Amino acid sequence: MSVGVVKAIQMDVPVHAEWVATLEGYVNAQIQAQVSGYLIRQDYKEGSYVHKGDVLFEIDPRPFQAALDQAKGQLAQARAQLYLADVNVKRDTPLVKERAVAQSQLDTETAAQMQAQAAIQAAEAAVEQAQLNLGFTKVLSLVDGIAGIATTQMGNLVSPAAVLTTVSQVDPIKVYFPISEQEYLQFTSKLLKKTSASDLLRASDSRALDLILSDGSIYLRKGQVIFTDRQVDPQTGTIRVVGAFPNPGNILRPGQFGRVRALVGVRQGAVLVPQRCVTELQGTYEVAVVTAQNSISLRKVKVGERVGSLWVIDEGLAPGDEVVADGTSKVRDGMAVKPTAEAPQPEGNR
Numbered sequence: 001m002s003v004g005v006v007k008a009i010q011m012d013v014p015v016h017a018e019w020v021a022t023l024e025g026y027v028n029a030q031i032q033a034q035v036s037g038y039l040i041r042q043d044y045k046e047g048s049y050v051h052k053g054d055v056l057f058e059i060d061p062r063p064f065q066a067a068l069d070q071a072k073g074q075l076a077q078a079r080a081q082l083y084l085a086d087v088n089v090k091r092d093t094p095l096v097k098e099r100a101v102a103q104s105q106l107d108t109e110t111a112a113q114m115q116a117q118a119a120i121q122a123a124e125a126a127v128e129q130a131q132l133n134l135g136f137t138k139v140l141s142l143v144d145g146i147a148g149i150a151t152t153q154m155g156n157l158v159s160p161a162a163v164l165t166t167v168s169q170v171d172p173i174k175v176y177f178p179i180s181e182q183e184y185l186q187f188t189s190k191l192l193k194k195t196s197a198s199d200l201l202r203a204s205d206s207r208a209l210d211l212i213l214s215d216g217s218i219y220l221r222k223g224q225v226i227f228t229d230r231q232v233d234p235q236t237g238t239i240r241v242v243g244a245f246p247n248p249g250n251i252l253r254p255g256q257f258g259r260v261r262a263l264v265g266v267r268q269g270a271v272l273v274p275q276r277c278v279t280e281l282q283g284t285y286e287v288a289v290v291t292a293q294n295s296i297s298l299r300k301v302k303v304g305e306r307v308g309s310l311w312v313i314d315e316g317l318a319p320g321d322e323v324v325a326d327g328t329s330k331v332r333d334g335m336a337v338k339p340t341a342e343a344p345q346p347e348g349n350r
Contacts, residue, residue, distance in 0.1 A: 003324050003331065005290050005339040006274060010319035013270040013307050014263055019241075021177040021211070021260040023252055025168030026244065029143045031056055034136040036159045037063065039152060046149045049250070050141045050167060057139040057150075057164055064137055068130035075123035082116035089113050145169040146250060168254050171247040175211065175223065177260045178238035184228075187264070209243045212259040221246045223260075272310040277323045278303065287317065288324035288331050290339045296324070298333045 037059035044056045088109040095101040141147065148166045152158055211219035223245035232239045243260060245252065278301070279286045289297045301316030317323070324331055325342050 001331070001335065002338045002340055003290070004326060004342045005322040006277065006325050006342050008271050008273050008313065008317045008319055008321045008323060010269050010271055013267040013272070013305065013312055015265040015267050015305065016261050017183070017264045018212070018259045018261045019177040019179055021175045021243075021258050023254055023256040023258070024174045024176060025145065025170050025254045026172055026174050027143050027145065027169040028254065029141070029145070029167045029169075030163045031139060031141065031147075031165045031167060032160060032163055033057070033059060033139055033158045034160055035059060035064065035133050036157070037137065039154050039156055039158055042150060042154060044141075044147050046147065046165075048147055049145070050147045051144050052141055054141045055138045056141055056147065056167075059137040059139070059158065061134055061137040064130065064134040068127065068134050071123065071126040071130040075120065075127050078116060078119040078123040082113065082120055085109060085113035085116045139164060141167050143167055143169050146253075170250050170253065172244040173247040173252045173254070174226075175209075175243045175245060175258075175260055176240055177243070178233075178236065178240050181232050181237050181239065184232075184239050208262070209245070210261040211245055212261060214257055219245065219252070219258075267305075267312070270304070271313045271317050271319055272307065273313060273317065273323050274309055274325065275306065275311045277325055278311055279329065287313075289317070290322040290324065290337060294337055294339060296331045296333055296335045296337060298331075 039057055040060050041058040042056070043058065044050055044054065050056065089106070092101045092106045092109060096103055096106045145167045148168070150165050152162065152164055158164065209223035209225065211223060213219060223243045225241055225243045227242050229240040229242075273287065277287055285301050285303050287299055287301055289299050291297050299316050302314040304312035304314045306312075322339060322341075324337075331337065
């Protein structure tokens, strides 16, 4: 029987690890009113890009304008009281020296002068506060980003406790993914052998990240780790790692799920065969090897990572072994065959 065979090859295989990831805005600013009042206008389009300082909502300013006018009137009264107190002090100071006015009267007028100065300071502070409150009737965006759906309607009474909307900076965008404590220790031990940095994420060879989206596609741009959480979660035994990906066009959005993949090492001299050569049956794996006598030897093997169309064989094969290219379904152990070589398609660095 004629069978196609390929030789098991030996090559260096990159080892990747994957973790479930959640996307979040680089900055998520909750937009809240700083004063209570009735909303009279929404100045942005929901889902649109807004800039820092843009007006998103307007609160009825009339009560705050009235409060500002009242504060300004009280400031004017305080200034008038100070003017009168200054006049009295200036008039009576020389008269006290001439004993024409009692010292107690001048003391009373001096105290009134100081009280008027303090009243002016309080009135100026009240005017400043009233101006701030009037300015707060225009609710501004604090960051550049995508503005979300408004959580309230025009005409509603809002308070500083209410969140009106959220603005998220999504370029770059953050990804959060948990890694096990053991993985974290492995990474740090490798990096500390090369650098004196005490933090994994300050090492110069912090690895690039790939983002695999929920539909299985790979995001075109590479990301980088930016920091890790301060502690390991004692309930899960994992530590959160945060990465950032460029996001021009704001394609990626907060709340998406995916998987983060990173190169964690290179396996030197791994033995590989095409995946079509391996047969799986009830959790065991088998290949058909052609011996030097051109007979079939069915071997149990232990498989490792998949690399493109190839499969790493941890145990059961040696480099150069010839295996049947189309699995073991059409051959039997000990069968005499006529092998025909097929060219494999290696991937990686030989």
